[in-house]
Amino acid sequence: MALIAGFSEGFHDAALCLLDDTVIVHASHSERYSREKGDRWLHPKQLELMKQAETTAYYERPWLKATRRLYSGQKLARRRTPADVCFSHHETHAAAGYYTAPFDDCNILVVDAIGEWDTISIWDNMRKVRSWKYPYSLGLLYSAITKRVGLQPNSDEYITMGMAAYGEPRYDLSHLLEENLHLGCDDVYPDARPEDLAASVQKLFEEKLLELVALCPKENLVLMGGCALNCVANSRIQGKNLWIMPNPGDAGSALGAAALVRRAKLQWVDPYLGTQLPRANPSDIVKELLTNKVCGVASEKAEFGPRSLGNRSLLADCRYDVKDTVNNIKRRQLFRPFAPAILEEFAGEYFTGPMNEYMQFTSRALHDYSSVTHVDGTARVQVVKKDCSSVLRHVLEEWYEATGVPMLLNTSLNIKGEPMVDSAQDAQRFTEKYGVNVF
Numbered sequence: 001m002a003l004i005a006g007f008s009e010g011f012h013d014a015a016l017c018l019l020d021d022t023v024i025v026h027a028s029h030s031e032r033y034s035r036e037k038g039d040r041w042l043h044p045k046q047l048e049l050m051k052q053a054e055t056t057a058y059y060e061r062p063w064l065k066a067t068r069r070l071y072s073g074q075k076l077a078r079r080r081t082p083a084d085v086c087f088s089h090h091e092t093h094a095a096a097g098y099y100t101a102p103f104d105d106c107n108i109l110v111v112d113a114i115g116e117w118d119t120i121s122i123w124d125n126m127r128k129v130r131s132w133k134y135p136y137s138l139g140l141l142y143s144a145i146t147k148r149v150g151l152q153p154n155s156d157e158y159i160t161m162g163m164a165a166y167g168e169p170r171y172d173l174s175h176l177l178e179e180n181l182h183l184g185c186d187d188v189y190p191d192a193r194p195e196d197l198a199a200s201v202q203k204l205f206e207e208k209l210l211e212l213v214a215l216c217p218k219e220n221l222v223l224m225g226g227c228a229l230n231c232v233a234n235s236r237i238q239g240k241n242l243w244i245m246p247n248p249g250d251a252g253s254a255l256g257a258a259a260l261v262r263r264a265k266l267q268w269v270d271p272y273l274g275t276q277l278p279r280a281n282p283s284d285i286v287k288e289l290l291t292n293k294v295c296g297v298a299s300e301k302a303e304f305g306p307r308s309l310g311n312r313s314l315l316a317d318c319r320y321d322v323k324d325t326v327n328n329i330k331r332r333q334l335f336r337p338f339a340p341a342i343l344e345e346f347a348g349e350y351f352t353g354p355m356n357e358y359m360q361f362t363s364r365a366l367h368d369y370s371s372v373t374h375v376d377g378t379a380r381v382q383v384v385k386k387d388c389s390s391v392l393r394h395v396l397e398e399w400y401e402a403t404g405v406p407m408l409l410n411t412s413l414n415i416k417g418e419p420m421v422d423s424a425q426d427a428q429r430f431t432e433k434y435g436v437n438v439f
Contacts, residue, residue, distance in 0.1 A: 002054030006092075006258025007046075008250050010079040012038045012154050015251035015304075016046040017273075018053065019258045022266050027273035027304040029251055032422035038155055039419075042081055050081070057257035058083035059092040059250065064116040068134055072180055087260045089115020089253070090131070090225075094123050096256030097222035100268040101243040107216035111209065112225030112249070113139030113154070122216060130215070135180045138208055139227050141173065144181040145201040149194035153184070158306075160198045161232055162337055165376040167195030169203035206233045213237050224248045228360075229306065231380050235354050235361045246271040246358040247305035255304075270389055271358070272311055274302030275422050280439040282394040285315065286402060288437055293317040294326065296413050296438030298427040299391045302420070307359050308412035309382060310341065310392025312420045314436070316409040318371045326409065329434055331416040340372035341382040342407035343396050350407065355381040357388065372409050382410055413438070 004019040014030035026049060033043035042050075050056060058079065066076050087095070093110045108123035119137035122130040143153035146160045171189050179185070189197065205227070213221065221240040226249035228234065234244065245252055259266055280299035288295040297313045308314075314330070316322045318340060327336060339359055342350060353363030362378040373379050384393050392410070400406045413421040413430065421427050427438040 003052050004258045004261045005050045005053035005056045006059065006254045006256065006261070007042060007050070007056065007081060007083070008059040008254045008257070009042050009081060010040055010077055011250070012040050013249060013251040014040050014042050015254040016042060016049060017255040017258045018049060019262055019266070022262065022264050024255065024266055024268070024273055027247075027255055028275065028302070029304070029419070031419040032274065032302060035419055035426075037417055037419055047081065055085070055261050056081075056083045057261050058086040059253040059257045060089035060115050061086050064088070068114070068117050072134065072182055074182060085261065087257055088118070090118045090121045090128070092253040092256035092260065093224040093248070094121070094126060094128075094222070094256070095259045096252045097224040097243060097245045097248065098123075098126055099259040099264070099266045100245050100255070101220075101222050103220045103241065103243070104265070105218065106220035106222050106243075107218045108222040108224060109212055109216055110225045111138055111212065111223075111227035113137055113143055120212065122212070124218075136177050137181070138177070138205055139225065140181040141176050142201055142205055142227070144176070144185045145173070145197055147184040148186055148188060149197055157226070158229060159333070159336065161202060161230055162374065163195055163198040163335065164202035164232070165199075165374055166335060167193060167197070167199035169200040170196045171200040173200055173204050202232065205230065206236055209233050210236060213240065224252075226250065231360055231362050235363070244358070244360050246303075246307070246360075249306070252305070271304045271309065272301040272389060273304040276301050277424055280391050282391055282398050284439050285391070285395050286398045288439065289315060289317050289399065289408070290402060292437070293320055293322055294329065294436055296421070296427065296430060296436050297391065297395075298413060298421050298424065298438050300389075302422055305358075308410065308420060309358065310384070310388070310390035310395075310410070312413045312422070313392065314411050314413045315341075315395070316371070318369045318407060318409045319403065319405055320371065322371050322409060326411060329436060330411065330414070335375070337374035337380070338372050338409045338411050339380040339382055340369070340407045341384050341392060341396065341410035343400060344383050344385045346406035347381065347383050351379060351381050355383050357383050357385055369407075372407070
């Protein structure tokens, strides 16, 4: 069967996915090529790849999007790249989750800011059974509060989530759910501490998410949309077999658009689907960590998704208090937490609670390594399984042999406000500019 190309572009986080029958051949973020964070347009390299495709599919319906943008007082927008077929925004979110899920019969819950008109939708397999319409939106509210506390909406929501642990949920924000929040809510509770506003929106989001999960009767649940990146809220979901495709936001909908052309289960293996580099030598990485405590990794195919899972990672020795060191390298706020990557067979000794290989949940630490533990005692754990194809598995095995510790601090190989390192040239620039050796 000829290649199918699915793509998202025009608003934020443009991406491309190529399918060969049910095999995911390639999936990439535009920003990794252009070096422009959140780039909304496909890159020329991606457009060149698209020429191989027999069918191209876009991740939403432009004419329907236009009606809502006119209604909400926004400017009209258009995509640059033509498509053979267009699917609705929430349908492509749902499809990206459903066609990669490890089960066939399920509910799908999509929660995001907004696509065309839908802001929340529930599906029985790929049949939509219920939806909530603009202006009611959990995602828009979370983004508006992100802007209100001085961060970048559609980019820094995960920082708001981390900030929430430093505050108290003192404020009722539920009245904002029905308001047009495209311009934000900068005047809400003007005297509030940012940390308390973050805690308040996080608490409200968790409560509403659990209410939505209760409306999904099936044991198997797929959670998609940008809000599925809220690992603190995800951790409160109980009694479900939960699947979250590792790129559940708009970029991941490029995969969903392609899948809707094929309409068959895809051969999901892992999210290492982007730019190919040579495999790094794990012994070199371990030696660098033992010597300098910090090391960059740019190895094999880049991750498709917002989280580094070993192939474009900045690793550090968690036995030491390296938080400030790594935050200074990355030019991040000093309150930001870091995630641990741990060998699967030791995960239960060091953490309790939900955790998986994609950093989609938070669990409680059972150890004293403060570098990978948030102020509230939790951590967003990456469980590195024995069959993990990333070099990270072998790095951790050698690290454990050398130190007796089965985990490392793992964060994305980038600087605040910049995309992750993608190419060998990016890795070299990172070393030259920030003094961190990248293997």
